[in-house]
Amino acid sequence: MSSVKIKLNQKEVDKLREVCASFNNEPDELINVLHKAQEIFGYLPAEVQEVIAEELNVAVAKVYGVVTFYSFFTMIPKGKHPISVCTGTACYVRGAEKVLDEFKRRLNVEVGETTPDGKHSLSCLRCVGACGLAPVVLVGEKVYGRVSPDGVAEILAEYEV
Amino acid sequence: MAKYKTHLLVCGGTGCKASASDVIKDKLTRELDEKGLADECQVVMTGCFGFCEKGPIVKVLPDNTFYTQVTPDDAKEIIEEHIIKGRKVDRLLYKDPTSKEEISDSKHMGFYKKQMRIALRNCGFIDPENIEEAIARDAYAALGKVLGEMTPVEATQIVLDSGLRGRGGGGFPTGLKWKLTAQEKADQKYVVCNADEGDPGAFMDRSILEGDPHTVIEAMAINGYCTGATKGLVYIRAEYPLAITRLKIALEQAREYGLLGKDILGKGFDFEIEIRYGAGAFVCGEETALIHSMEGERGEPTFKPPFPSVEGYRKKPTNVNNVETYANIPVIFLKGAEWFSAIGTEKSKGTKVFALAGKINNVGLIEVPMGTTLREVIYEIGGGIKDSKKFKAVQTGGPSGGCLTEKHLDTPIDYDSLIACGSMMGSGGMIVMDEDDCMVSMAKFYLEFTVEESCGKCAPCRIGNKRLHEQLELITQGKGSKENLEKIRDLCGVIKDTSLCGLGQTSPNPVLSTMDNFWDEYIAHVEEHKCASGACKDLMKYIIDAEPCVGCTACARVCPVGAIAGERKGPHTIDQSICIKCGACVDKCKFNAISIK
Ligand SMILES: Cc1cc2nc3c(=O)[nH]c(=O)nc-3n(C[C@H](O)[C@H](O)[C@H](O)COP(=O)(O)O)c2cc1C
Ligand code: SF4
Ligand code: SF4
DSSP, rough: OOOOOOOOHHHHHHHHHHHHTTTTTTGGGGHHHHHHHHHHSSOOOHHHHHHHHHTTTOOOOHHHHHHOOOOTSSSOOSEEEEEEEEOSHHHHTTTOOOOHHHHHHHHHHOTTTTTSSSOOOOOOOOOOSSSGGOOOOETTTTEEEEEEEEHHHHHHHHHHH | TOSSEEEEEEOHHHHHHHHHHHHHHHHHHHHHHHOOOOTTEEEEEEESSOOGGOOOOOOETTEEEOOOOGGGGGGHIIIIIIIIIIOOOOEEEEOOTTTTOOEEEESSSSHHHOOOOTTTTTTTTOOOOOHHHHHHTTTTHHHHHHHHHHHHHHHHHHHHHHHHHHHTTTTOHHHHHHHHHSSOOOOOOEEEEEEOOOSOOOOHHHHHHOOOHHHHHHHHHHHHOOOOOOOOEEEEEEEOHHHHHHHHHHHHHHHTTTSBBBBGSSSSOOOOEEEEESOOOGGGHHHHHHHHHHSSSOOOOOOOSTTTTTSSSGGOOOOEHHHHHHHHHHHHHHHHHHHHHHBBBBBSBEEEEEEEEEEEEEEEEEEEEEEEEEHHHIIIOOOBBBOOEEEEEESSSSGSSSSEEGGGGBBBOHHHHHHTTTTOOTTEEEEEEEEEEOHHHHHHHHHHHHHHHOOOSSSSIIHHHHHHHHHHHHHHOOOOOOOHHHHHHHHHHHHHHHHHHHHHHHTTTHHHHHHHHHHHHHHHHHOOOOOOTOGGGGGGEEOTTTOOOOOHHHHHOOOTTTTTEEOOTTTOEEOTOOOOOHHHHHHHTTTTTTEEE
């Protein structure tokens, strides 16, 4: 997995330590800690994982193993307005694949990539449970329902500023 | 809720919220304030009504008026017409699709007529963020009864007698599971609520937690009392932020009211609940994987035995139950095991919640007695197939289940009959497919899911499913032969027999059941390289017929990749090497000159 090399400043390291401490530095709480860390940094680069491993007193390899196991965690920064197309069964049956293709075409990225300007990343997700609105697309936290390939341009236009 | 004459219930489920139902709620409240009606009429944001297809929904009590597809702009009219003048807003009422008549009372809607709501009894009736409303509808009464009048053994016996079986997929008798955990001797035991709901297309657990979180808390406490556990954990998907928020609020309120914590209801029983988050891994719904995930590990399953009831979370006896299973518990104690076991079929008692989705008119969440037929569910409750297309199949049991066809429509739904038909109950996802869906592609779709979600621990599942997927890929690309079909059957057998956990053991089911029921379709793919439904893009071509083509250039202008060439007023042609088969040209041609071959 490719990752981005960054250097954490002291403030960020302290912040991470605080997060770990709020879970009593319990190794059991690794997943909860990672959720919090990703909330703060937007992603989980190797440097963040190293600090967490040290604080919870577990091997860095273990933290890495957990991060890469769960699809919710990412080591690549997401776009400013991340786009997720639901490819759960209900959305698939109602044409999610065509919608996804249209996003790929218009943004010129593949699933899991971010546009060069850092604006949009494209990912798939499995069922947000709003199957009545299938096919569903999420941009950030905003839910778009009954999206057709024709509607893709309109959604993207909302973020053109 | 007594002091108000009228209640306006606004659906606050994830689906309706995505369509601005909170703005509707605010507007209704503001209108009432302006008209000075705030003391007579209350607006409540509830959990899901189930009728997601026609959301956002606003329901008026006591007369049960059911307004569909409401927009914020309708708020004023609802208040002025319905609340003040007593005249229903006809244009917002649900119209029966066959009789075209407006139905004002939801009890008479085809969607609700055949339903029986036990697990969903409070969803859509209460404000899930207000414990008082839950209590007004008997929340925690069962807990009071159990703690006050029964020993753990007596209470467990009632669950056993009810015949309740686990709703998370396996269908294991719930009472027996409780008994097994209770028998273990340990200084600490745990009860766990499985709210991972990984089956894509199923959303009943989410709706229960969003609409009636207290029922789960109450049932877990009863479960704790019966098994001797003082600690409960809810493992919930991180993809369900609204359910998480409402559960947190409910836990806080339950603690405030002394319904959680030390010495509950003064009966000397201590019980606490904590939340643990999933992080997007389907296999974590499997109970041993779930336990490892809660311990901060990779969510890989381990061999059973030992079962969690013997050695689970932190190596202590642990009872794992599904959200919907829990939602049935309080009612069983209030109405009795006999009442519950009178509902359903011989071996499957009570009701089951299904998430109806796909090519069906009424997408939504439904609850029916076990033994209801697929036909009743799809045609009477679901309102039939979308756009008057022909029914082809219904998929139950998600990635572990199978596709059922026309000939299974009159099968009564229960755990055992679905298995006999080559599918399974699973968690209750029900995806309806019509003539436009290709069954080979469907099987491939599920396999893609399995390949992505396999934890990789054991070879048959990790490698076998990948190979299986490749075989299907060849077939949908028109490169398959009958030999591939034989290979597929063999591989399916090996994967089923040798995988470590339920994920691998059931992953070939979608393939096997579509082969059993739609063999002709597989044959057409490998022998004639044809996909009748037109779903397999590689097996089709867009062709312009020179005869009717007048050279209007409409198609060439719309083609996104410039695959169409031709002189104005002369016949056009499509360059197959460029065409991406989007179909845009077909829709644009007024002369029906473009066809799919
Ligand atoms: C691959 C796999 C995924 C599962 N996913 C879920 C799930 O999302 N929710 C659930 O309640 N049970 C799931 N189960 C079943 C659980 O292992 C377990 O049987 C269930 O939570 C027990 O609760 P119940 O007896 O109340 O059904 C899954 C099983 C397997 C093999
Ligand atoms: S069957 Fe699949 S998911 Fe289950 S343990 Fe094996 S590799 Fe993991
Ligand atoms: S199907 Fe799409 S890509 Fe192919 S010719 Fe028609 S418009 Fe162009």
